[in-house]
Amino acid sequence: MACDLSKVGERERLKARREPYWNRLRAGCFLGFRPSKRGGAGSWVARAYDEDKRSYRLKALGDFGDLAGKDRFTAAKKEAEAFAEQVEAGGVVVVRLETVGDACQAYSETKPDAEGRFKRYVYGDPLAKVRLDKLRKRHLMDWRARLEATPAQVSRRKKGEKRIRERAPATINRDMAALRAALTKVIAPGTPKTEAAWQEALRAIPNADRQRTLYLGRGQRRTLLAQVQPEAAPFVEALCLLPLRPGAIAALTVGDFDKRTNELTIDNDKIDKRRRIQVPDQAATLLASQSEDKLPTAPIFMRANGKPWDKNSWKLPIRVAAEEANLPAGVTAYTLRHSTITDLVQAGLPLLTIAQISGTSAEMIEKHYGHLTSDFAVAALSQLAF
Incomplete structure (x- = not known):
């Protein structure tokens, strides 16, 4: 909902909610207002983009209740801009956490x-x-x-x-x-x-995770990729080539891939530990082509609107493609991760190595894939080429 927070009348008509109403002051700098449920002055919030962390920082500014209504926006705007300058300079203010x-x-x-x-x-x-x-x-x-x-x-x-x-x-x-x-x-x-x-x-409910059983062979994955819409095809191909979580692939930026050494840095994943892996030639070719003419901070896999993929945008293309390819019901992005990990286990790659590449623990690999038998003595990521 677009609104002008500088106008007292518009602020008073806003419905109370937890998520602030935002006004963009300039690139990377926003001023937010959260109306009070009890009819009070409401509260102001600053939001500024931190280039180093590649995420937004928030700061509660208070309600400026000692000022007249027409002056609150001006005071809040001044503090929001000062906060943005501080974030951009590297001196991030730590927000006090109370609740x-x-x-x-x-x-x-x-x-x-x-x-x-x-x-x-x-x-x-x-x-x-x-x-x-x-x-x-x-x-x-x-x-x-x-x-x-x-x-x-x-x-x-x-x-x-x-x-x-x-x-x-x-x-x-x-x-x-x-x-x-x-x-x-x-x-x-x-x-x-x-x-x-x-x-x-x-505490977690014990034995809640169901064993991954839906596996797509290389032929089925090729069929799926042939049916997926062109916009999503590069992202889905990456899922077929790399045993990474879909969210980790979606978060990859151009700067994460070194085309000279075919090394890929996975920085945004379920686990906090940053890791580097060397990708096979087919995956390297895909990453290089998707990185061409993009800035280092740009997503490698980008949607038509310029935004990275997320679970709400990749679900439908994969589901539709699976239906058109007559694949078993229940195919998801995680099915492709499971399938690539399965290939590596069956090829005989050590479980610890698979765990390190895929960003999980050897215990989890053993739990979900330990029943598989090895058909080959030697394996590497190149086994995922299809």
Whole structure:
């Protein structure tokens, strides 16, 4: 919703919500306003882009309640611009975190994939307003109960019937993991078996992960790629060639690929540890062609609108292509990751090496793929060429 925050009348007509209403002051600098649910002055927020971190930084500016309504925008704008200059100069101001919601917002700055979960299950929940210094196990147990009772949406289409199902244990674990990671960043675990032991309420449900069983052979993957729409074809081809998470491939930038050595740096992934891998010739050719005439910070795999791919944009092309190729139901982007990892396991590559390349643990590879037998004695990433 576009609005002019400099006008008092427009601000007063805005509906209260957690996400601020934003005005762009200049490139990389935004001023946000969050109306008060109780009819107060509302609060202002600054947002500035940090080139080093490749993410936005936020700063709460207060409500400027001591000023007349017509003067608040001017004062907030001045502070937002000063904050942006400080961020651009490298002197980032650390935002004070007071509530669970604040901790989640801070965490999502570097882990954007978690933001969607927080928007759906935390920000609108009473838990978001609980102060971090007052957080107790009962708060999280109540939140967990509400989460488990919330049906999972099978389809998120805006039009048509909404399909839902009971929330699976594995889904609950993923939702809890994001919140647990955000809280661990800012508060220490409490004394076990006490109300202060907030972490005990977020323990994962054991044996919730189902074994990956849907596998597409090389021929099936070629058929899928032949059916996928041209815009998505390079991204899907990368999924077929590299055993990486779809989100990690979508986050790759031109500067992450060294075409002189065929080395690829994976910096934005589920795991925090940065890693470098050497890619096979077919994948290197793809990465080089998609990087041509782009700036180092540009996404390697770019949509027609210039934005990188995400799970909401890659799901439909893959599903449609799978249906047109008459592939088994349930094919997703993660099916391609599973298939490439399966190829490496069957080819005899050591599990530890596969784990390092794919960004997971040897224990997880053993758990999901240890039942496979090796047909060959030697393997490398080049086994993924198809």
